[in-house]
Amino acid sequence: MTFLEYAPAPESTSILDLKSEYGLFINGEFVPGNGESFTTISPATEQKITTISCASEADVDTAVAAARRAYEKTWSKLSGTDRGKYLFRIARLVQERSRELAVAETLDNGKPIKESRDVDVPLVAAWFFYYAGWADKLDHAGLGPNPRSLGVAAQVIPWNFPLLMLAWKIAPALAAGNTVVLKPAETTSLTAMLFAEILQQADLPAGVVNIVTGAGATGSALVNHPDVNKVAFTGSTAVGRSIARSTAGTGKKLTLELGGKGANIVFDDAPIDQAIEGIVNGIFFNQGQVCCAGSRLLVQESVHDEVVERLKERLSTLRVGDPLDKNTDIGAINSASQLGRMRELSDIGEQEGATRWSPASNLPQQGFWFPPTIFTNVSTSHRIARDEIFGPVLSVLTFRTPTEAIAKANNTPYGLSAGIWSDKGSRVLAVADKLRAGVVWANTFNKFDPASPFGGYKESGYGREGGRHGLGAYLAPAAGPKSSVVSAIMNKTPLGGSK
């Protein structure tokens, strides 16, 4: 045995105290669902974790009614300061139970424990802390004084960051004074159930947050429910498009955060060692199952060979395996169907003439696994350069000039994220200015902060989450004609103004 085959360092699951079955969380209580319950498995072992209820259309109706009641009777009547107190309380409870949440997330999702422990769960707490601070400062959200909450928000979230996406949705909605019905992804409901327990611990008024589990039909019933005022969805572009169609003309406010095919642009003057780390973090973080992943590497032709060589060397040190082991860098793929898509698109990449490479690795027999993979000799017309693979698969393309880099980066129906690597600040700013992407990272990648808005251009969706902009997605300007807003502003006597 060599030193680099570090002895196993598994995080213990004994901290978890899971129930054998979870109901729906409606009106502050767990209730059985009327749909057919399903099991949730660990993607690393395919072993059953627990049974999850499925919400029928009637259950969704009950949940929306509970949210409506809570909105009208309780939540919309609370002061911002009091709403903030609940959010602060939730944030602290997330921190207190962080180890438990991290283990549950890794077990259910397949992501490495080091990511759920060091990224997902700390960001969840950060999101609640951040929006807790906003709850009593809505006058400064950019919508004029006394902005209104919208009412009941229907929120549907994906499986790639189950608890983090929950936080992105719930925290701003509650801070702004809305109540929530949230549907987690079918394969990753576990941490939402633990979160429901946290809400009980926090003594959040019943009905303010309701969680309905289930598959696509449950989500469809939720977003199409006539009594919701706001729909927020994160997931595939196809589903997002159908939601946009069905909510059109209903008056529901809509936020969509959809797919991406992010370009990571490496110029020849880039800090090379950090660029390699950034490329790795851009596409192999969370097994590449990230909507803003840097899945297209655009590297300046003059440094292409060096970058690819260094990248291969670095990939050879990545540790793929048991997600609960604290030294694992790449965990399991979330589901068999996702794995199937990665395999299919990678095979197409080879057939279209790109060169495929993966480091030698022993993938476990059980569970869903895909090795970190890079494709070289990729053309812009290849499907692996256009379609979102949503896996640990990097397509390497080249460019010669900044103009070409910008053109290639923007040559996609998506527009969620991009990265620029260069030691020259003026070039970074000039290129960032021309990229049609919601987030542009300079000399870093996949960094998230609750104060920073996040969202897409084009087929990557619309609306922003995070920051002041994310708060605005759950608010409307004060009721009444515009002039009343203006007069409200005018009435504030400026310093030294007329008396």
Next chain:
Amino acid sequence: METTATGSTAIAPASRALEVIGGDLTEKSLRRYLEGIAGVDAVGLEARAAALGTRSIKTTSKAWALDKIISLIDLTTLEGSDTPGKVRSLVAKALVPDAGDLSTPRVAAVCVYGDMVPYAVEALGRAHDADAPGRINVAAVATAFPSGRASRSVKLSDTADAVAAGADEIDMVIDRGAFLSGRYGLVFDEIVAVKEACRRPDGSYAHLKVILETGELNTYDNIRRASWLSILAGGDFIKTSTGKVAPAATLPVTLSMLEVVRDWHRLTGEKIGVKPAGGIRTSKDAIKYLVTVAETVGEEWLEPDLFRFGASSLLNDLLLQRQKLTSGSYSGPAYVTID
């Protein structure tokens, strides 16, 4: 120094630099070469070092790591108050780190001031013989350590004295003032000259460790440039710090130097050593360095001729951790010797 036909100042011919930069070795060509090296992004470098620091080294891996770290230590005393007695005591500790457990490996070397070399050699006795099993080297700091503020001739005789007294390794300091004012040729020439002063009558050389004093160079770009400069000029090892300036060794600084060593190996096939020194006091920290070496340049660097820890108090923490692994319970400072 002389002026060449091209009008720039020629610098001492060092074989590595001649091979990599080309025949026309001048201050100008050296500067151009060093300035062409890719920059370092400080945030990214520190993030990578922090990520390496989260590796969880347990059970058998930890036991291996503790023994490996002990065998890579330059056990050091560099005080104005050093005496022959203090050096003898240090040597005794180097030979038998833990009298309660004779399976404990010996350290790689003892590191002392030049005037203490004869006492160290004497105290080591047979353990300093060329072919002795578990041989311990004697390293001497030289060149007006730690500031390096003395004339060239003083620095060279400081070095030659230590080598003549039996030092196997010389830890020199670079002229940081010259480096920071952009006189790279001067720094280069000095390293070449010190290397020459390391030459023994039989034609062999004492190993040369070049101390960059990274705490004074301040930026990672400077550290990377100074690392290249030291290797080009003939250094066998690049070393972070004297231990007299804060900050001394840090994980990002060491990572950055390891990246240079890795690139040099890729370029020439030659292996250069790295020595972080100063500030590494706990086993936990030292294990992070071990992980960083293994994952950056490879495990083959975890040998005394390619990696060293410059440390003194670290050894006792390693011994306590080692005792804990064998006995299952923590002892205390009373169960390890002071030096």
